[in-house]
Amino acid sequence: MRERLIDLKPKTYFPHESAFCGLAVALETLPMPVAEDFLSELAALKIAEMPISSRVAALCLERRGELLISNTLSEFKVRPVPIFDQPSHEHLPWVPTESTYPDVLPRVPTESTYPETFKDAA
Amino acid sequence: MAHMEFFIVSEELSVDQQTNRLSLFNILEQISGPNFPLMLVSAVAVSLWVAEPGDEERDFQCTLRIIPPGGDQRDFTTNFRFRSRRHRIIQRLQGFQLNEPGLLRVEMLLNGEYQARHEVDIERVDPSTLGLHG
Numbered sequence: 245m246r247e248r249l250i251d252l253k254p255k256t257y258f259p260h261e262s263a264f265c266g267l268a269v270a271l272e273t274l275p276m277p278v279a280e281d282f283l284s285e286l287a288a289l290k291i292a293e294m295p296i297s298s299r300v301a302a303l304c305l306e307r308r309g310e311l312l313i314s315n316t317l318s319e320f321k322v323r324p325v326p327i328f329d330q331p332s333h334e335h336l337p338w339v340p341t342e343s344t345y346p347d348v349l350p351r352v353p354t355e356s357t358y359p360e361t362f363k364d365a366a
Numbered sequence: 367m368a369h370m371e372f373f374i375v376s377e378e379l380s381v382d383q384q385t386n387r388l389s390l391f392n393i394l395e396q397i398s399g400p401n402f403p404l405m406l407v408s409a410v411a412v413s414l415w416v417a418e419p420g421d422e423e424r425d426f427q428c429t430l431r432i433i434p435p436g437g438d439q440r441d442f443t444t445n446f447r448f449r450s451r452r453h454r455i456i457q458r459l460q461g462f463q464l465n466e467p468g469l470l471r472v473e474m475l476l477n478g479e480y481q482a483r484h485e486v487d488i489e490r491v492d493p494s495t496l497g498l499h500g
Contacts, residue, residue: 275384275385275386276383276384276385277383308450309449309450310450310451311450311451312386312450312452313386313414313450313452313453313454314448314449314450314452314453314454315381315386315453315454315456316444316446316453316454316455316456317456317457317458318442318444318455318456318457318458319458319460320442320457320458320459320460321460321461322440322459322460322461322462322463323461323462323463
């Protein structure tokens with residue numbers, strides 16, 4: 245885009261405007277914030293050198309609003325969550341275990357290891 | 367008037383910034399603890415609303431009603447307007463105290479009208495039966 249904008253000259257129709265219009269349509273349904281920013285900025289652009297793209301972007305924004313899901317987030321702190329100044333293991337229940345995972349898992353004899361495989365391949 | 371697509375309460379959720387996709391983690395079904403009161407450190411209620419024609423101009427009030435076992439209900443309200451046809455309301459609660467075991471009811475109301483509920487069993491566990499120490 246930056247490379248194309250070099251061709252933007254005052255009082256001359258911008259030759260890459262159709263590409264900007266195409267990009268606006270392509271970004272229309274993408275929920276990324278960058279797509280929203282691009283469309284909003286393009287829709288707000290009022291220059292004679294790019295007469296169509298701002299209208300296309302405005303239409304894309306309108307359609308985007310119909311298609312995408314918007315979010316409202318509210319946070320309620322009912323009461324402060326206690327912060328323990330003692331080590332956490334003193335508060336958490338301790339579960340005795342008789343075996344650990346490596347003991348439970350069956351041991352599979354391996355005849356070769358990765359370094360050996362690589363050596364063979366070499 | 368707008369209608370609800372779903373309502374659910376989980377421990378945590380995530381909305382992907384790039385795709386706007388919603389992921390829920392640990393949907394609350396049962397909460398167990400040896401001692402009461404229990405602290406519900408984090409709970410997130412999410413509801414998806416779909417606008418009907420004309421709803422774009424209206425203000426809506428979403429109320430999350432918590433009815434703990436043996437306790438007084440508490441309401442948490444969120445106001446919103448439809449910016450698109452589908453709208454998610456995410457309400458995050460931190461540090462909710464549960465005083466006794468029983469049934470925790472979480473209700474969702476739209477403009478004061480009951481819409482849906484999510485129930486969570488709050489249970490007391492005996493540490494000795496589980497072989498817990500400490």
